[in-house]
Amino acid sequence: MPYIQDNEKSIRTPLGRARNHGSAQGGTHHWWMQRITSIALIPLVIWLLSCLDCLLTPSFEQTVMWLNNPFVAVTIALFVIVGFYHASTGIQVVIEDYIHCKSAKITALMLTHFTFFAMAVACLFSLLVINFKTNPFSIPMQEVGIIE
Template identity: 40%
Template structure:
């Protein structure tokens, strides 16, 4: 916030008038709920992934690729990736709202959306390729 003295026009407007169009989009509760729901969904998905990693850690390429190509594994992996980055997006948004002010706020929020969105997509495309694509001979 800047330290310049306020103009008369700023003062004459009511608090409600100032807040209109700048503040709540009436979506706060929804945001809070999806944060909790995605967190709760991540608990069993992460538990499954940890067990899988105990079985797979240190295995060679063929074994891991075979594991990722199985339909149930691919489904749960895609669900884990999607839910993780959705939860990350929702959580990072709150952090940006709290700590990034002024002009930087909107672009930072957009960057969070693009970043988490692209990472989630990369994960899902990779899972789909493992599950549906023909195994690459080179790479």
């Protein structure tokens, strides 16, 4: 836990010090993470938009083939991690601004983070399944049940 030691210049009251109130030194962390993730998302989103042809029309086989490319899988995984984090921290601010009832606010915040975390894990797990159920052993997709 970050902690700034009280010294002669401290303006904390003795009672505040006794109760250990005061800054946890994390006041800008949420804001800063939103900026960092937004910057990381710029190239990721531009890359995704440049792959529009691979995202929109292809058949099932074409999609599996495309996702089996390590570069594609890793980039999509990065988009999922950064994008879902950015989304859930963004929704967090909206909830904090508009929901004032404390119990409803905490419930909404937990549901939001649980949902986005679960969806991100589902995406990453799917990418692993798509990549490792077929490629490493060069087994035809029919044999591992991805294509019936």
